[in-house]
Amino acid sequence: MIIQASNEKGGGTVGGEKTSAGDIASAWKTFISKAQITEVVRPEIAHSWQRCHQAGVDPFSGVSHLILSRDQLHALLTKKRNLIDIARPFMSNLYRFVKGSGFIVMLSDEQGYMMETIGDSETQEKASELNLIKGASWQERVVGTNGIGTALAMAKPIQVSGAEHYCKKVHSWTCSAAPIYDEIGGITGALQMSGPSCKTHQHTLGMVVAAVKAIEEQISIKQRNRELTLLNNRLNNIVLTVSDGIIVTGKEGVIEQVNPAAEKILGKKGPEITGSLIRDYLENAAKIEELLDLGKSYKEAELQVTAHNGSVPCLSSGKPIRDEHGSVSGAVIFINPLHKIKNLINRFSGAHATFSFKDIIGKNKQLLKAVDLATLAAGNNSHVLLQGESGTGKEVFAQAIHNHSGRRNGPFIAINCGAIPRELIGSELFGYEEGSFTGAHRGGRPGKFELASGGTLFLDEIGDMPIEHQVALLRVLQDKQVTRIGGNKVILVDVRIICATNKNLPLEVAKGNFRQDLFYRLNVMTITLPSLRNRQDDIPLLFQVFFREICQKNGIPVPQADPRVISTLQHYSWPGNIREFQNILERMINVAQGQEIGLEHLPEEIVSYRPPSGSAQEIMPPSPVDHLKNNKIKIKELLEENERQDMINRLLLYHGNVSQVAKEMGISRTSLYKRLKRLEISMK
Ligand SMILES: Nc1ncnc2c1ncn2[C@@H]1O[C@H](COP(=O)(O)OP(=O)(O)O)[C@@H](O)[C@H]1O
Numbered sequence: 161m162i163i164q165a166s167n168e169k170g171g172g173t174v175g176g177e178k179t180s181a182g183d184i185a186s187a188w189k190t191f192i193s194k195a196q197i198t199e200v201v202r203p204e205i206a207h208s209w210q211r212c213h214q215a216g217v218d219p220f221s222g223v224s225h226l227i228l229s230r231d232q233l234h235a236l237l238t239k240k241r242n243l244i245d246i247a248r249p250f251m252s253n254l255y256r257f258v259k260g261s262g263f264i265v266m267l268s269d270e271q272g273y274m275m276e277t278i279g280d281s282e283t284q285e286k287a288s289e290l291n292l293i294k295g296a297s298w299q300e301r302v303v304g305t306n307g308i309g310t311a312l313a314m315a316k317p318i319q320v321s322g323a324e325h326y327c328k329k330v331h332s333w334t335c336s337a338a339p340i341y342d343e344i345g346g347i348t349g350a351l352q353m354s355g356p357s358c359k360t361h362q363h364t365l366g367m368v369v370a371a372v373k374a375i376e377e378q379i380s381i382k383q384r385n386r387e388l389t390l391l392n393n394r395l396n397n398i399v400l401t402v403s404d405g406i407i408v409t410g411k412e413g414v415i416e417q418v419n420p421a422a423e424k425i426l427g428k429k430g431p432e433i434t435g436s437l438i439r440d441y442l443e444n445a446a447k448i449e450e451l452l453d454l455g456k457s458y459k460e461a462e463l464q465v466t467a468h469n470g471s472v473p474c475l476s477s478g479k480p481i482r483d484e485h486g487s488v489s490g491a492v493i494f495i496n497p498l499h500k501i502k503n504l505i506n507r508f509s510g511a512h513a514t515f516s517f518k519d520i521i522g523k524n525k526q527l528l529k530a531v532d533l534a535t536l537a538a539g540n541n542s543h544v545l546l547q548g549e550s551g552t553g554k555e556v557f558a559q560a561i562h563n564h565s566g567r568r569n570g571p572f573i574a575i576n577c578g579a580i581p582r583e584l585i586g587s588e589l590f591g592y593e594e595g596s597f598t599g600a601h602r603g604g605r606p607g608k609f610e611l612a613s614g615g616t617l618f619l620d621e622i623g624d625m626p627i628e629h630q631v632a633l634l635r636v637l638q639d640k641q642v643t644r645i646g647g648n649k650v651i652l653v654d655v656r657i658i659c660a661t662n663k664n665l666p667l668e669v670a671k672g673n674f675r676q677d678l679f680y681r682l683n684v685m686t687i688t689l690p691s692l693r694n695r696q697d698d699i700p701l702l703f704q705v706f707f708r709e710i711c712q713k714n715g716i717p718v719p720q721a722d723p724r725v726i727s728t729l730q731h732y733s734w735p736g737n738i739r740e741f742q743n744i745l746e747r748m749i750n751v752a753q754g755q756e757i758g759l760e761h762l763p764e765e766i767v768s769y770r771p772p773s774g775s776a777q778e779i780m781p782p783s784p785v786d787h788l789k790n791n792k793i794k795i796k797e798l799l800e801e802n803e804r805q806d807m808i809n810r811l812l813l814y815h816g817n818v819s820q821v822a823k824e825m826g827i828s829r830t831s832l833y834k835r836l837k838r839l840e841i842s843m844k
């Protein structure tokens with residue numbers, strides 16, 4: 161029998177001559193009896209024999225006595241399940257080639273514990289005589305030089321045949337084994353093919369080495385797959401949870417995937433969307449064509465997205481997906497509804513209302529009536545006109561109405577028509593498109609109407625709105641849509657308008673400063689706020705609350721106050737109303753520097769104030785006589801309109817209960833009915 165049994169160069173031949181099985185057998189005898197190595201023994205076998213000798217392995221045994229318990233074996237098989245699953249098909253394949261020739265294929269862990277064997281049953285039986293069975297260890301130091309044990313000790317493939325085995329009982333075997341490396345370069349096991357020593361052939365080792373290479377390849381593919389799966393899961397989670405709508409298309413624009421955010425924007429479920437064309441959903445086709453045909457990305461473009469219930473203006477970005485050759489194979493498109501972005505802007509730009517009804521201080525009858533009306537207004541969506549002198553709380557009321565309405569989660573946008581330069585009012589209200597005037601921002605800018613969509617727009621000082629902008633405002637109120645200056649796209653806006661003015665609007669109409677049609681449109685519900693001079697009864701309460709608030713704000717203890725101070729304050733005219741009242745209190749607290757507040761701390765103009773004798777204190781400034789003359793009829797009409805509005809408000813307040821309204825007005829029911837008839841208010 162010729163042994164050509166190594167992958168090492170020169171293996172199987174010594175000095176150019178073939179080594180016979182008989183030579184090895186006598187060399188083995190020499191080593192066992194005299195511990196001498198003869199030159200017919202290959203160096204790797206010689207080294208192994210020496211290791212076995214040193215470890216005191218019994219050369220006449222060769223039966224493994226290091227065997228795992230059932231539980232230990234179970235734990236090992238569980239731990240190595242991945243390797244076993246990968247190796248098994250390769251082992252079966254190997255075995256198919258040698259089936260019936262007395263060979264078995266075995267898999268061990270990195271310590272030589274057998275984990276899996278496939279083979280002819282007779283050979284398996286013979287193997288089990290040596291405890292070459294599952295759970296038994298075939299390390300060198302247990303059973304001497306052998307395929308698996310020596311391959312693991314050398315960390316290299318090896319074939320061990322006949323008398324090359326250190327132990328006599330294994331001399332009838334030929335074993336070809338190779339260690340299996342894992343993806344990070346550590347040994348994770350070994351594969352062996354064993355059969356009768358008379359069937360020794362160097363190709364056997366080649367087959368084992370090839371199988372091991374394939375197993376290692378499979379291990380690394382599996383590992384890469386695992387990593388890819390993890391990465392994919394992670395990416396999927398991101399796609400599922402981001403608030404941007406994401407649409408993935410193929411090369412031709414067929415939608416392949418959408419995330420839940422996109423489903424929400426489009427108002428349809430994934431399966432209804434996938435398979436259709438992206439062009440059916442995005443209106444600006446040019447951007448999409450460029451993206452898919454030329455691979456040109458776009459960023460933050462305003463597109464109309466066709467949702468199930470109409471079109472939704474969105475901010476969109478798109479990026480091509482390229483294959484390994486760099487050609488476009490699809491696209492990822494992000495969509496984000498503009499109203500969501502506007503809400504975000506509003507949140508960060510402080511466009512929200514802070515006051516609510518509970519912040520409104522006062523027990524005055526007129527004030528409470530205003531609060532009741534405002535509460536009523538909060539419940540519906542109609543436009544509100546707040547009338548009152550400066551500082552009477554018009555903005556406070558506007559915010560409270562907003563916060564009490566169904567729009568409380570939407571934006572509250574305020575714009576002071578009196579404080580913005582005439583020429584900017586238009587662009588502030590309606591926005592503009594890029595390039596519509598010099599100094600216009602790139603990409604244009606939304607106006608207050610757009611920003612307030614879904615919420616409330618507070619038009620302060622509406623009486624100061626230049627007449628030329630009033631038509632445009634009226635049109636927006638009628639059509640509920642705006643077109644940006646320099647643009648042609650119609651944008652739907654859903655806005656509740658609250659206006660405020662300290663002017664006598666009917667008079668402004670009479671004077672020709674305010675459009676009558678706009679006045680009627682805004683004057684759906686008018687709430688008049690009493691001036692402070694008409695709320696003397698509230699001054700002690702206001703004093704108490706603001707006094708404490710100001711001290712707290714300044715971090716100082718609340719000082720005592722001379723009661724005469726309050727009565728003096730009650731008799732002042734308060735042209736600046738609550739705002740002035742707050743300022744005066746603050747000044748007094750600062751001047752008094754913690755001492756009791758006395759008359760000496762009051763500003764001169766208040767102490768010396770004397771009301772003009774006989775003048776009835778009016779809510780609105782008296783109207784200029786010449787205008788009255790010119791516009792007599794108009795004014796009569798408008799005053800009547802005011803009265804009418806007041807009556808409607810009262811009826812609304814008492815839910816149409818005529819007796820209560822009459823009682824509150826101090827008139828009889830009959831006179832009330834007469835008045836209703838004159839004002840053309842019918843009670844249906
Ligand atoms: N009824 C009220 N209760 C409490 N504070 C008020 C009241 N009315 C007005 N204020 C205070 O007065 C200030 C001015 O009110 P504001 O609403 O701006 O007046 P207007 O818009 O009528 O000029 C507010 O900052 C608020 O603190």
Ligand SMILES: [Mg+2]
Nearest residue numbers: 551554555620
């Ligand atoms: Mg104001």
